[in-house]
Amino acid sequence: MSAALHSPLKTYALRLRSGDDLRQQLTAFVQTNHIRAGALLTCVGSLTVTTLRLANHEGPTVYRGHFEIVSLVGTLSTNGSHLHLAVSDSTGRTIGGHLLDGCVVYTTAEIVLGELPALEFKREADPAFGYRELVVHPAPAPKRATRKK
Numbered sequence: 720m721s722a723a724l725h726s727p728l729k730t731y732a733l734r735l736r737s738g739d740d741l742r743q744q745l746t747a748f749v750q751t752n753h754i755r756a757g758a759l760l761t762c763v764g765s766l767t768v769t770t771l772r773l774a775n776h777e778g779p780t781v782y783r784g785h786f787e788i789v790s791l792v793g794t795l796s797t798n799g800s801h802l803h804l805a806v807s808d809s810t811g812r813t814i815g816g817h818l819l820d821g822c823v824v825y826t827t828a829e830i831v832l833g834e835l836p837a838l839e840f841k842r843e844a845d846p847a848f849g850y851r852e853l854v855v856h857p858a859p860a861p862k863r864a865t866r867k868k
Contacts, residue, residue, distance in 0.1 A: 724855050726837035730760065735828040741766070741791075742802065742820050745830070749795050755858060756838035757795035759802065764788045764828030769806050770821030771814070779819050784808060788828065791818065794853060795832060796840035801853065 731752070735744050749757060769782040786806035793802035804822065805815035839858045842851035 724838055724857060726835035729834040729836055730831060732831050735824045737824055737826055739824045740820060741822040741824060741828055742818050745795065749800065750797055753797060754834050755796055756835040756840045758833050759791050759793050760831040760833050762788055762791035762828060762830045765825035766806060766822050767825045768821060768823040770819045771804060771816035772819055773816040781821065785825060789813060794840055798840060799842040
């Protein structure tokens with residue numbers, strides 16, 4: 720384990736609407752708000768299409784129907800995000816995996832996410848497995864405006 724870093728927490732609340740792509744909207748929000756280190760605090764809602772990368776699979780698996788979002792967790796950053804989604808169908812059967820583009824909101828997705836402004840999340844190749852894994856850094860100091868003389 721590496722040394723733990725800390726940061727104050729800034730929170731955002733947002734709602735996605737019918738037809739929105741869950742991952743694309745989260746990515747756009749992170750980019751627009753320049754979030755270098757964030758975390759999903761909670762999400763509830765529903766989907767008509769769920770697109771996941773399941774454990775130990777390379778490509779996407781697509782499910783069509785009506786699904787309740789029972790969990791959305793992960794880290795968010797302008798440098799790359801890592802999100803896991805769990806949904807349940809009308810029988811209560813639950814499936815989950817890596818959130819991919821193509822998860823279409825049915826009625827709503829109510830989301831609260833947190834930003835850690837003193838940190839920056841980066842993705843770097845892990846030598847043990849080769850995957851790009853989370854590395855936590857202190858946020859870079861803000862650039863100072865220079866005065867002309």
